[in-house]
Amino acid sequence: xxxxxxxxxxxxxxxxxxxxxxxxxxxxxxxxxxxxxxxxxxxxxxxxxxxxxxxxxxxxxxxxxxxxxxxxxxxxxxxxxxxxxxxxxxxxxxxxxxxxxxxxxxxxxxxxxxxxxxxxxxxxxxxxxxxxxxxxxxxxxxxxxxxxxxxxxxxxxxxxxxxxxxxxxxxxxxxxxxxxxxxxxxxxxxxxxxxxxxxxxxxxxxxxxxxxxxxxxxxxxxxxxxxxxxxxxxxxxxxxxxxxxxxxxxxxxxxxxxxxxxxxxxxxxxxxxxxxxxxxxxxxxxxxxxxxxxxxxxxxxxxxxxxxxxxxxxxxxxxxxxxxxxxxxxxxxxxxxxxxxxxxxxxxxxxxxxxxxxxxxxxxxxxxxxxxxxxxxxxxxxxxxxxxxxxxxxxxxxxxxxxxxxxxxxxxxxxxxxxxxxxxxxxxxxxxxxxxxxxxxxxxxxxxxx
Amino acid sequence: xxxxxxxxxxxxxxxxxxxxxxxxxxxxxxxxxxxxxxxxxxxxxxxxxxxxxxxxxxxxxxxxxxxxxxxxxxxxxxxxxxxxxxxxxxxxxxxxxxxxxxxxxxxxxxxxxxxxxxxxxxxxxxxxxxxxxxxxxxxxxxxxxxxxxxxxxxxxxxxxxxxxxxxxxxxxxxxxxxxxxxxxxxxxxxxxxxxxxxxxxxxxxxxxxxxxxxxxxxxxxxxxxxxxxxxxxxxxxxxxxxxxxxxxxxxxxxxxxxxxxxxxxxxxxxxxxxxxxxxxxxxxxxxxxxxxxxxxxxxxxxxxxxxxxxxxxxxxxxxxxxxxxxxxxxxxxxxxxxxxxxxxxxxxxxxxxxxxxxxxxxxxxxxxxxxxxxxxxxxxxxxxxxxxxxxxxxxxxxxxxxxxxxxxxxxxxxxxxxxxxxxxxxxxxxxxxxxxxxxxxxxxxxxxxxx
Numbered sequence: 001x002x003x004x005x006x007x008x009x010x011x012x013x014x015x016x017x018x019x020x021x022x023x024x025x026x027x028x029x030x031x032x033x034x035x036x037x038x039x040x041x042x043x044x045x046x047x048x049x050x051x052x053x054x055x056x057x058x059x060x061x062x063x064x065x066x067x068x069x070x071x072x073x074x075x076x077x078x079x080x081x082x083x084x085x086x087x088x089x090x091x092x093x094x095x096x097x098x099x100x101x102x103x104x105x106x107x108x109x110x111x112x113x114x115x116x117x118x119x120x121x122x123x124x125x126x127x128x129x130x131x132x133x134x135x136x137x138x139x140x141x142x143x144x145x146x147x148x149x150x151x152x153x154x155x156x157x158x159x160x161x162x163x164x165x166x167x168x169x170x171x172x173x174x175x176x177x178x179x180x181x182x183x184x185x186x187x188x189x190x191x192x193x194x195x196x197x198x199x200x201x202x203x204x205x206x207x208x209x210x211x212x213x214x215x216x217x218x219x220x221x222x223x224x225x226x227x228x229x230x231x232x233x234x235x236x237x238x239x240x241x242x243x244x245x246x247x248x249x250x251x252x253x254x255x256x257x258x259x260x261x262x263x264x265x266x267x268x269x270x271x272x273x274x275x276x277x278x279x280x281x282x283x284x285x286x287x288x289x290x291x292x293x294x295x296x297x298x299x300x301x302x303x304x305x306x307x308x309x310x311x312x313x314x315x316x317x318x319x320x321x322x323x324x325x326x327x328x329x330x331x332x333x334x335x336x337x338x339x340x341x342x343x344x345x346x347x348x349x350x351x352x353x354x355x356x357x358x359x360x361x362x363x364x365x366x367x368x369x370x371x372x373x374x375x376x377x378x379x380x381x382x383x384x385x386x387x388x389x390x391x392x393x394x395x396x397x398x399x400x401x402x403x404x405x406x407x408x409x410x411x412x413x414x415x416x417x418x419x420x421x422x423x424x425x426x427x428x429x430x431x432x433x434x435x436x437x438x439x440x441x442x443x444x445x446x447x448x449x450x
Numbered sequence: 451x452x453x454x455x456x457x458x459x460x461x462x463x464x465x466x467x468x469x470x471x472x473x474x475x476x477x478x479x480x481x482x483x484x485x486x487x488x489x490x491x492x493x494x495x496x497x498x499x500x501x502x503x504x505x506x507x508x509x510x511x512x513x514x515x516x517x518x519x520x521x522x523x524x525x526x527x528x529x530x531x532x533x534x535x536x537x538x539x540x541x542x543x544x545x546x547x548x549x550x551x552x553x554x555x556x557x558x559x560x561x562x563x564x565x566x567x568x569x570x571x572x573x574x575x576x577x578x579x580x581x582x583x584x585x586x587x588x589x590x591x592x593x594x595x596x597x598x599x600x601x602x603x604x605x606x607x608x609x610x611x612x613x614x615x616x617x618x619x620x621x622x623x624x625x626x627x628x629x630x631x632x633x634x635x636x637x638x639x640x641x642x643x644x645x646x647x648x649x650x651x652x653x654x655x656x657x658x659x660x661x662x663x664x665x666x667x668x669x670x671x672x673x674x675x676x677x678x679x680x681x682x683x684x685x686x687x688x689x690x691x692x693x694x695x696x697x698x699x700x701x702x703x704x705x706x707x708x709x710x711x712x713x714x715x716x717x718x719x720x721x722x723x724x725x726x727x728x729x730x731x732x733x734x735x736x737x738x739x740x741x742x743x744x745x746x747x748x749x750x751x752x753x754x755x756x757x758x759x760x761x762x763x764x765x766x767x768x769x770x771x772x773x774x775x776x777x778x779x780x781x782x783x784x785x786x787x788x789x790x791x792x793x794x795x796x797x798x799x800x801x802x803x804x805x806x807x808x809x810x811x812x813x814x815x816x817x818x819x820x821x822x823x824x825x826x827x828x829x830x831x832x833x834x835x836x837x838x839x840x841x842x843x844x845x846x847x848x849x850x851x852x853x854x855x856x857x858x859x860x861x862x863x864x865x866x867x868x869x870x871x872x873x874x875x876x877x878x879x880x881x882x883x884x885x886x887x888x889x890x891x892x893x894x895x896x897x898x899x900x901x
């Protein structure tokens with residue numbers, strides 16, 4: 001399972017994974033999903049791969065942490081936990097138990113823009129999980145004691161993920177600084193004091209507001225065809241009436257006029273590290289035509305051991321142990337373009353930052369090499385073939401893209417999109433994003449235990 | 451934002467379960483034995499849906515064989531084999547891998563050393579040749595050696611103050627004061643500094659041999675072509691090196707509780723005791739019992755400690771059948787004022803299972819899960835390749851998977867009750883706690899690192 005606060009090194013790996021996951025093949029097709037819409041407005045998608053008699057069944061709701069009202073951070077995630085606490089038909093705890101009793105695995109996760117529930121199970125058990133998932137779309141009943149106990153679980157989760165981990169604490173504060181007005185500034189898991197105040201009524205109100213078939217996407221991948229899926233979807237999900245769901249009103253960011261920095265020292269930290277996050281456009285925010293060029297830019301300047309930053313700072317100048325960049329533009333709100341570096345023994349983090357600034361200035365002044373762009377584009381396109389070697393990963397990639405409002409045509413044209421990126425576009429996007437004060441620099445330092 | 455939080459717990463379950471715990475049906479895959487003209491064997495699952503070939507290989511000998519004072523040798527070597535070989539320096543080698551989108555890597559575990567390769571069919575000649583070069587002509591140039599060494603040292607520094615790392619190290623140090631398992635397998639800041647290029651060359655020559663080689667291949671390749679590539683890739687490895695017989699070791703520090711004071715809001719707990727051997731006839735019963743005890747939601751640990759009481763986000767336990775010692779390990783994190791209660795509950799749940807065994811319903815559900823979930827491991831190439839290797843390492847017949855379901859179903863309630871007493875030894879559980887736990891008394895001081 002992906003964790004919410006991703007260490008910088010993993011972030012890079014994740015970025016690469018997402019390139020692959022939303023990626024394409026050389027013949028300009030990616031997952032070849034089929035899509036229909038039920039009469040009640042629920043989108044239904046089948047991705048066929050019948051090598052193994054297994055399906056991944058996912059329901060994505062178009063609601064997430066960024067849709068919470070101020071003061072109730074963590075509510076979308078808390079509700080996700082509570083969806084396992086039962087309906088009149090499927091009592092608390094029985095959902096997971098029934099899935100595993102039938103040889104399946106399941107779970108759920110919450111993002112800023114979506115909440116998803118999934119099971120992977122033998123394909124002949126698909127109707128069973130569809131019936132239970134449809135049931136909890138509208139029939140949740142919540143016991144007060146269960147809510148109280150699960151709140152403790154979520155607080156333990158927060159302690160495990162954030163409070164016991166200085167890198168996560170810093171990352172949480174970095175986002176709070178990077179976004180001045182957009183809800184991505186709030187922690188997805190919630191601030192501890194606000195989690196403690198979440199009630200059964202809060203959760204049910206959020207549930208009734210957002211959970212509806214017309215606000216959900218069903219994705220089934222694996223040993224399934226649309227001909228098989230359609231009647232099942234109609235039977236289990238098609239009978240749930242549509243209901244009015246609010247527009248997702250998201251605020252805009254004001255102009256950023258000054259860069260910020262955050263330094264954090266903690267006894268648990270054994271190694272200094274440096275990172276910088278820029279606000280960037282995304283698929284639905286700002287200059288959306290910069291998204292593909294930024295993907296390529298991240299690959300060229302910070303995508304691996306032959307990237308510009310790694311070669312310069314790590315191999316040639318020997319002032320960094322590692323260095324790289326990543327871009328995340330798959331969101332409704334602003335994206336991020338991030339850099340990270342770890343100084344070598346004997347290099348101050350200030351000297352490393354100065355060297356990074358020099359490199360960045362040189363890139364913005366002189367541009368990236370056309371050959372490097374061509375090389376990155378070629379390998380990004382080729383790597384996309386690997387995305388098909390899985391049942392669950394395509395379901396995740398397609399569901400995530402649809403949940404934020406993209407179309408199947410856009411997902412499938414990814415190879416063409418990346419193939420069309422030019423050096424000029426890359427540099428135009430680089431100058432538009434990286435030559436601004438819309439960034440936060442974060443430094444994590446050891447602190448001798450007192 | 452791509453960030454997500456998942457509801458899952460049980461982070462490490464898969465790690466150990468892979469080797470022992472999840473048998474099942476084999477209808478989903480057909481395994482072929484491929485023997486090359488020069489006699490190199492690989493197990494192959496042919497699959498031409500995607501133009502991808504995936505290979506996994508393992509050799510005997512891992513971090514446990516690192517000489518004292520040079521802990522980290524295996525890990526460092528693994529990180530350097532793909533940093534330049536034959537005519538290619540580090541940059542040229544990495545560039546070839548990236549340009550052809552070839553995934554090539556090596557990994558060191560306690561008892562084994564692994565290689566993995568994933569390539570598009572169209573680049574497979576080059577990919578297998580890069581694997582050959584990495585194994586037979588690694589360069590160990592000074593620049594990458596010092597760069598990777600510094601990265602590993604930084605990684606050790608980064609993790610050494612983490613409560614999870616401290617809890618785990620204390621546990622293993624106490625259990626194996628004189629055996630290599632008591633050392634951090636990745637080495638220490640000091641020991642990694644002592645590893646020389648000559649050490650790494652000797653390690654590669656000793657470990658990368660045909661004698662202990664096991665290979666699994668999945669994907670877009672016919673047996674004849676694989677045979678040719680096997681000879682080209684592995685044919686020049688030496689026949690075998692000096693083998694190191696297992697040195698069976700029994701864990702010490704039985705039934706202890708260690709506490710390391712650390713100012714964190716949530717204590718991190720690692721626990722465990724001895725387990726049963728990899729080839730023990732009771733291993734099927736054990737896998738059913740472990741599923742009932744620690745198989746995520748619905749299992750005893752998660753139900754009692756997370757679902758009923760809200761004491762933790764995640765509790766896990768797994769079998770760890772190492773070469774020289776077989777273990778059952780687990781872990782949990784909980785706020786400081788709940789550690790004593792949580793540790794007490796683990797002991798009680800352990801003891802209850804040993805005393806009364808599982809219920810009929812639990813057994814039925816666990817058998818269904820173990821058998822039914824098996825195909826889910828076969829939905830992408832890498833885990834299948836890994837499975838092919840572990841079957842060979844464990845000395846299984848090529849049709850072994852065909853009988854897995856029957857072997858699970860054949861386990862009786864009497865077997866389970868008997869094995870539960872063998873498997874869950876509440877009095878032997880040793881806990882290592884890092885945090886500021888309240889109301890929990892240490893039974894002995896936490897052991898200091900070996901000098």
